[in-house]
Amino acid sequence: MIVETGHYALVLAFALALVQGVLPLWGSRKGDVALMAIAPSAAIMQFVLIAIAFGALTWAYLSSDFSLLNVVQNSHSQKPLIYKLSGVWGNHEGSMLLWVLILSFFGALVALGGRRTPQELLATTLSVQAWISAAFLLFILLTSNPFARVMLPPVEGNDLNPILQDPGLAIHPPLLYLGYVGFSMTFSFAAAALINGRIDAQWARYVRPWTLIAWIFLTLGIAMGSYWAYYTLGWGGFWFWDPVENASLMPWLAGTALLHSATVMEKRDALKVWTIFLAILAFSLSLLGTFLVRSGVLTSVHAFATDPRRGVFILAILVVFIGGSFVLFALRGPMLKAGGIFAPVSREGALVLNNLLLTTSCATVFTGTLYPLALEALTGEKISVGAPFFNFTFVPLFIPIFLAMPLGQVLAWKRGDFLGSAQRLTVAFIIAICAGLLLAATRGEPVVSAVFAGLAVFVIIGSFVEIWTRISSGGLAPGIVLSRAKGLPFSAWGTALAHAGVGVTLFGLAATGWGVERILAMRIGDQVSIGPYALTLDAVAPRKGPNYDETVARMTIRSGGVEIGQIEPSRKFYRARQMTTTDAGLRTYSLGQIYVVVTEQEASGAIDVRMYWKPYVAMIWLGALIMALGGGISLADRRLRIGVARRARTRPIAQPAE
Amino acid sequence: MTRKQRRLILIGSALGVLFVAAGLVMFALRDNIVFFYTPSEIVAKAPAPGTRLRLGGLVRQGSVVRGEDRAVTFDVVDSERQVSVSYKGLLPDLFREGQGVVAEGVLISPTQFRADNVLAKHDETYMPREVADALKKQGHWQPNGPPAGAEAKK
Numbered sequence: 001m002i003v004e005t006g007h008y009a010l011v012l013a014f015a016l017a018l019v020q021g022v023l024p025l026w027g028s029r030k031g032d033v034a035l036m037a038i039a040p041s042a043a044i045m046q047f048v049l050i051a052i053a054f055g056a057l058t059w060a061y062l063s064s065d066f067s068l069l070n071v072v073q074n075s076h077s078q079k080p081l082i083y084k085l086s087g088v089w090g091n092h093e094g095s096m097l098l099w100v101l102i103l104s105f106f107g108a109l110v111a112l113g114g115r116r117t118p119q120e121l122l123a124t125t126l127s128v129q130a131w132i133s134a135a136f137l138l139f140i141l142l143t144s145n146p147f148a149r150v151m152l153p154p155v156e157g158n159d160l161n162p163i164l165q166d167p168g169l170a171i172h173p174p175l176l177y178l179g180y181v182g183f184s185m186t187f188s189f190a191a192a193a194l195i196n197g198r199i200d201a202q203w204a205r206y207v208r209p210w211t212l213i214a215w216i217f218l219t220l221g222i223a224m225g226s227y228w229a230y231y232t233l234g235w236g237g238f239w240f241w242d243p244v245e246n247a248s249l250m251p252w253l254a255g256t257a258l259l260h261s262a263t264v265m266e267k268r269d270a271l272k273v274w275t276i277f278l279a280i281l282a283f284s285l286s287l288l289g290t291f292l293v294r295s296g297v298l299t300s301v302h303a304f305a306t307d308p309r310r311g312v313f314i315l316a317i318l319v320v321f322i323g324g325s326f327v328l329f330a331l332r333g334p335m336l337k338a339g340g341i342f343a344p345v346s347r348e349g350a351l352v353l354n355n356l357l358l359t360t361s362c363a364t365v366f367t368g369t370l371y372p373l374a375l376e377a378l379t380g381e382k383i384s385v386g387a388p389f390f391n392f393t394f395v396p397l398f399i400p401i402f403l404a405m406p407l408g409q410v411l412a413w414k415r416g417d418f419l420g421s422a423q424r425l426t427v428a429f430i431i432a433i434c435a436g437l438l439l440a441a442t443r444g445e446p447v448v449s450a451v452f453a454g455l456a457v458f459v460i461i462g463s464f465v466e467i468w469t470r471i472s473s474g475g476l477a478p479g480i481v482l483s484r485a486k487g488l489p490f491s492a493w494g495t496a497l498a499h500a501g502v503g504v505t506l507f508g509l510a511a512t513g514w515g516v517e518r519i520l521a522m523r524i525g526d527q528v529s530i531g532p533y534a535l536t537l538d539a540v541a542p543r544k545g546p547n548y549d550e551t552v553a554r555m556t557i558r559s560g561g562v563e564i565g566q567i568e569p570s571r572k573f574y575r576a577r578q579m580t581t582t583d584a585g586l587r588t589y590s591l592g593q594i595y596v597v598v599t600e601q602e603a604s605g606a607i608d609v610r611m612y613w614k615p616y617v618a619m620i621w622l623g624a625l626i627m628a629l630g631g632g633i634s635l636a637d638r639r640l641r642i643g644v645a646r647r648a649r650t651r652p653i654a655q656p657a658e
Numbered sequence: 659m660t661r662k663q664r665r666l667i668l669i670g671s672a673l674g675v676l677f678v679a680a681g682l683v684m685f686a687l688r689d690n691i692v693f694f695y696t697p698s699e700i701v702a703k704a705p706a707p708g709t710r711l712r713l714g715g716l717v718r719q720g721s722v723v724r725g726e727d728r729a730v731t732f733d734v735v736d737s738e739r740q741v742s743v744s745y746k747g748l749l750p751d752l753f754r755e756g757q758g759v760v761a762e763g764v765l766i767s768p769t770q771f772r773a774d775n776v777l778a779k780h781d782e783t784y785m786p787r788e789v790a791d792a793l794k795k796q797g798h799w800q801p802n803g804p805p806a807g808a809e810a811k812k
Binding site for chain 1: 667
């Protein structure tokens with residue numbers, strides 16, 4: 001009964017989405033206040049209905065209801081509770097349901113927090129949002145119904161893919177979807193602005209929090225996915241330039257560009273057309289990502305059991321929304337008046353450069369990801385475009401970004417002084433050179449690691465130069481500095497932190513060059529050195545888990561002869577699927593990690609061990625956390641909370657564009 | 659500086675960046691892509707020895723021989739041909755006799771291949787898609803995967 005209720009709620013949500021997509025839009029064209037007022041309540045109700053459907057599916061998983069096909073295929077009664085819960089979205093149907101749940105969640109948030117937004121903009125935005133929602137609900141109902149029953153319920157389920165039985169599954173997809181789908185809000189706002197034919201600095205202010213939220217979650221989602229792949233795949237790598245990873249990186253790059261161009265629009269009323277374009281692009285790339293991952297054109301752990309109809313359906317959604325929005329953009333874009341002007345050397349100029357480089361690097365990733373698919377579709381040749389391609393194209397485009405980041409922060413708006421600004425970065429530059437030289441001397445080869453680590457130090461210190469200048473310009477008395485620091489807007493701190501986060505991640509990436517890898521056969525009692533540490537194999541023993549049996553190798557880590565810890569790499573054999581996975585042993589010491597993987601035990605009693613010492617590797621993900629923290633601090637900025645009212649008086653009188 | 663000059667600088671720098679990026683992409687695509695072959699395609703298309711490529715097929719039952727120091731040899735087969743592969747290193751968890759595999763490395767002769775990477779890429783049914791497609795084309799594909807795969811799914 002609960003299951004049927006969920007199914008029914010989903011159908012109702014679809015019907016409601018159609019209503020929400022038509023009536024408020026019609027109202028906004030006719031200036032009918034009553035029709036426009038439908039939008040917020042419909043959006044909130046839609047979220048409630050989809051939440052009921054999601055709750056019903058979750059209940060079916062928790063109670064191991066094997067009369068549901070989806071539960072049979074992906075669950076097992078002995079599975080630990082956390083995987084029963086996260087298993088809800090560890091499959092195609094459930095993950096699409098999570099997708100629309102988050103979509104409607106954002107719609108409801110906009111409806112609730114939209115009292116300050118002009119009614120016309122709010123109604124149109126929620127209508128556009130409802131169209132997206134309707135398309136995906138129809139997709140779920142027609143091709144991926146999670147509530148399908150089986151005629152003869154089996155006693156036991158097939159269990160979840162062992163690779164997915166990891167706490168990462170509880171965190172990574174929701175975060176990533178919050179990011180992907182979050183860009184739908186910016187998209188809807190952009191489409192609404194085009195439909196209404198009106199856009200101004202204020203629009204940028206309404207949209208900014210949504211862009212920021214999406215960006216924060218996407219950053220965290222990508223970082224989490226990367227860390228999960230790192231510890232679970234057992235190859236010690238954290239980024240494989242796999243099409244699925246690229247699918248999440250592309251909206252991130254476009255979203256980062258959007259975040260910066262929206263700032264220009266908000267502060268200087270310039271780059272309007274470009275900002276709208278980026279808003280459409282970021283969500284288009286999110287949709288493309290969904291298509292690549294969910295349609296089965298790619299092979300990966302993300303591609304759950306596939307069905308060609310689904311691919312075609314998502315492709316149709318993709319074509320309609322991307323095509324439609326770009327047609328709208330082509331028709332209405334030229335009507336948007338260009339705003340404030342600025343000199344090439346200025347804050348705006350630097351942000352334009354940032355946008356140029358980010359979108360271009362996004363385009364290279366796009367090429368590398370889709371070229372093999374296009375070539376296969378056209379000629380039938382199968383090729384793979386791997387890491388060397390991306391390292392060769394992506395990295396050269398990012399070096400100028402790293403160099404320009406601190407510079408852009410200290411340039412003045414409208415007309416900047418290049419030499420003066422560069423001078424303010426002298427200290428950061430000198431420290432960076434010293435750090436690079438020091439690292440080259442102590443860590444040695446490869447030199448390129450030291451160069452990039454130096455660049456990272458430049459980015460980190462450079463990020464705070466602007467803040468330091470602002471708080472120290474009134475004298476260096478601690479009281480003054482402190483009160484000035486308190487007086488700075490949150491967004492200044494947020495920017496500095498987020499930029500520093502980029503530097504921290506870059507440092508971690510640079511340091512991978514200093515990593516050490518050893519592959520060898522070990523017997524019990526053997527001791528090997530790896531980097532500054534020594535590992536001893538103490539024992540190899542079996543252990544029983546809830547739905548798997550594992551072989552655990554226990555090792556002791558010593559530093560300079562002193563015991564500092566234990567590490568337990570293992571191999572797990574999952575009983576239900578008869579499948580083996582590798583669990584890497586991980587220990588973090590001063591931001592570096594020891595990473596150990598064991599393979600099968602040989603007849604002679606020795607086991608093959610692959611071990612790494614990866615100095616500073618944790619900084620890669622730490623940097624992403626700092627970026628997200630910076631975004632969060634920006635989100636708390638005063639002007640996003642109460643800044644709107646001040647401008648409301650000077651807002652141009654509404655006039656239809658036609 | 660007039661508005662026009664500003665716009666020229668903007669467009670000029672945009673084009674500059676785009677040209678650099680396009681150049682990098684073209685150059686990288688020429689040197690850094692790897693083609694995928696099945697054993698019979700190697701015979702049919704005859705890539706020159708020394709070519710870097712990806713070889714995909716099934717690991718022949720009983721062909722895996724482990725040597726000293728993690729050296730391993732195995733045969734990759736499709737319905738018509740086979741290529742013997744030598745590899746040194748750890749094999750991924752999903753490497754099993756009778757199952758699909760993709761190996762990346764250098765072709766020594768039309769029947770010999772030296773792999774430097776054996777890929778763990780797979781979907782839920784543990785069959786690399788390239789291999790599945792190639793097998794389908796040769797009409798040797800059972801929807802439930804080859805025997806070993808079916809056993810793994812149960």
